[in-house]
Amino acid sequence: MSRVPLIPESAPFTAEQRAWLNGFLAGLISRGENQSVPLPPTAEIAKRSLLIAFGSQSGNAESLAKRLAREAASRGFTARAAGLDSLQPSDLIREQNVLLITSTWGEGDMPDNAISFWDNINQNGSSPKLDGVKYSVLALGDKNYGETFCLAGKKIDARLAELGATRVTERVDCDVEFDELAKTWSSTALSALETGKEISVTVVAAVPPAKEIEEKGYSKKNPFPAPLIANIALNASGSSKDTRHIAFSLAGSGLNYEVGDALGVYVKNCPEVVDAIISAHSLDPQAEAALPDGGTAFLRDALISNYEVRHLHGITPNQLLNTADFVTSLRKLQPRLYSIASSIKAHPEEVHLCVGAVRYDVHGVQHKGVASTFLADRLALSETTGIFFHVAKHFRLPADLSKPVIMVGPGTGIAPFRAFLEEREATGATGKNWLFFGDQRRTTDFLYHDQIIEWVQKGLLTRLDTAFSRDQEEKIYVQTRMLTAAAEMWQWLEEGAHFYVCGDAKRMAKDVDAALHEIIQTAGGRSAEEASAYVADMKKNKRYQRDVY
Structure with missing residues (x-):
């Protein structure tokens, strides 16, 4: 007569863990003991399954999802990161615990790899109910897009709730500077999942807190000071456009890239625009101004190198603003991403861009694209600016070289x-x-x-x-x-x-x-x-x- 297992096969244990527990508990029961079970300190059991789904166009959501999977694993979850294009609603039902990270593309559109998933859950009457699924959404976007800011994440969040899934923590909407908000959201969501699921046997392994993986070499946080080695006009005389071939040297950086990747470029605002803004608001260019990442600088220097000012040029002056209030209202100046226009196999230790300089008038006020005119007009040959590579796995040539x-x-x-x-x-x-x-x-x-x-x-x-x-x-x-x-x-x-x-x-x-x-x-x-x-x-x-x- 076979013995009925005390721990069912559906329980979240490996076969070895289940066998050990069955034997241990059977021994206690045979002796008539009824007490708490002191599990061995090295047994990593009762891990919760966690699906970290991502909708990503440029790679940010994917990178965050993979980082979160490592953090979740360190906290005792069996976590996997997967693109939304590889998932069906049934996958959410099976996993039960779901954290979803998605960007918004264009004018409020889903990223390409999220379109099919969105269609599947958004078809009334055909999508399965998601009762029992616990989830939270991190939405990535850009506030410059106004009403469509983080719209893809907002839509998915609302639809999952409509289908019966339960939020374990509220959605978080991130602007372009998303690192700190993403960390807060992930920590809160993981804690909610840890405390929100009832299981009969729990083992809390002694796991050190999750640590950031230290980036070695040059990166977004530690950009390489690359010298400009080419700035060539690509349009012929008589064109209404100003398109430039821009090239940087990578000599001594140890950096590499693949075709399809993007180049992040740290830029500066036009000093003339900054001077006009300071004058319009009757501010002191030498006043002390706080910098977004700590420290202080003269107001003029801070506005040139550290803050976004493109939407301020030409606005109605406000004589009541003081320097501190003015700076607080500004966003941090972000690096710009450009599609790379070269193969490193053809141009060793170089990276090329194709940049269209943006210049236009609005009601007599001249506007300039911050990054494009910085590269076209203000960065001199041999001068350096910080650069880094942004991996774009979504945009790759076929591995099979025979494919058209x-x-x-x-x-x-x-x-x-x-x-x-x-x-x-x-x-x-x-x-x-x-x-x-x-x-x-x-x-x-x-x-x-x-x-x-x-x-x-x-x-x-x-x-x-x-x-x-x-x-x-x-x-x-x-x-x-x-x-x-x-x-x-x-x-x-x-x-x-x-x-x-x-x-x-x-x-x-x-x-x-x-x-x-x-x-x-x-x-x-x-x-x-x-x-x-x-x-x-x-x-x-x-x-x-x-x-x-």
Whole structure:
């Protein structure tokens, strides 16, 4: 007659832990003892399962999720981090404990890897109820986007509650400076999960508190002072644009990067703009001002190097502000991320950018893009500024060098595709390459013209389609060229081509996405629903990747 286990197989223990407990408890019961069980100090049992899901476009949410998984493991959880594109609602039900981190993309959109998950939980009547699931959401965003700030996280948080899941702690919405808020949220959420789940046997292992992994070498917190080695105008005379090829030296840094990554650049505000703001508010440029990370500096120096002032230039002066109140109202000046425009295999110890200088007038007041004009106008050759690399795992060339690649990058969106093509050339990739490039006029705005034409002549670029919108009466854009080439594009997609888009998120990326769906319907003979499923499958298999802003 077999003995019925005292600890069921469904309990959160390993087979060895369950066997030990069954034997130990059986011995106590056979002796008629009824007392607390002193478990061995080395037994790490009764670990709670924890799913840390992330929706990430540029990599921040993914990095936070993986860091949180390490912290949770140190606190006794069996934790795993997973992209939302790999999850179904049923995964949340199975895991029970869920912490979700997501960014917001464009004008309140879901990041690419969260779209399919959102569709699955947002379909009324088809999504399963999530009763019993305990969760919390960390939303990443940028307050400059106003009403759409952290909208993706807000939507997911509300929908999970509608489906019956229980918040263990309230959602936290983070601006671009998110580290401290993220730490507070994660600590609170883990504590809530620890105390909120009842289990019959609990073992608290002696675990040291979670520690930050020390970053070695250069990083965002310790940027490399990179000398500027090139600042070359890419537009010809007569263009209405000012696009620059910017290059930094990496010599002596030990830094490396992959094509598809972004470069973080520490920038400074224009001194003329800062002087105008100080004058408008009748402030003393030599007044002592607190710095965001501690310490003090003269007000003028602090505004140039440490605070965001772009929204203050031209506003109605407020004579009542004192220096302390004025500085308190400002946000910390953030580094800017740029798509890398080079392959380190083609340019050892260098990193290149393609930057469009932003300058415009509003009611007679000249405005300047902080970072773009810093790079174009104010950083002199051989001078240094802090840089770091931002890994973008969501934007990678196929590992299989024989796979075809389709790239759509108008304007400065050409940046990562110049890097892709340099990489494909350096690695001897045999897959076909197709580039869609557009701008205003062929004669003045064909960025990297000579290099691109040389790639066509060599055969590296199998096909090049250009769209110069102002060279004819009717506006022609990259999506126009895509539709014209629908039959061949469908053939490439069916051959397993990877499809990439870089550039403006608000209009271009949406128009290109609509054109892709239309091509699948018309050339592929699919219904609208089948086309959406085809695109979703491309995203899931990393064959449709976007670097949009």
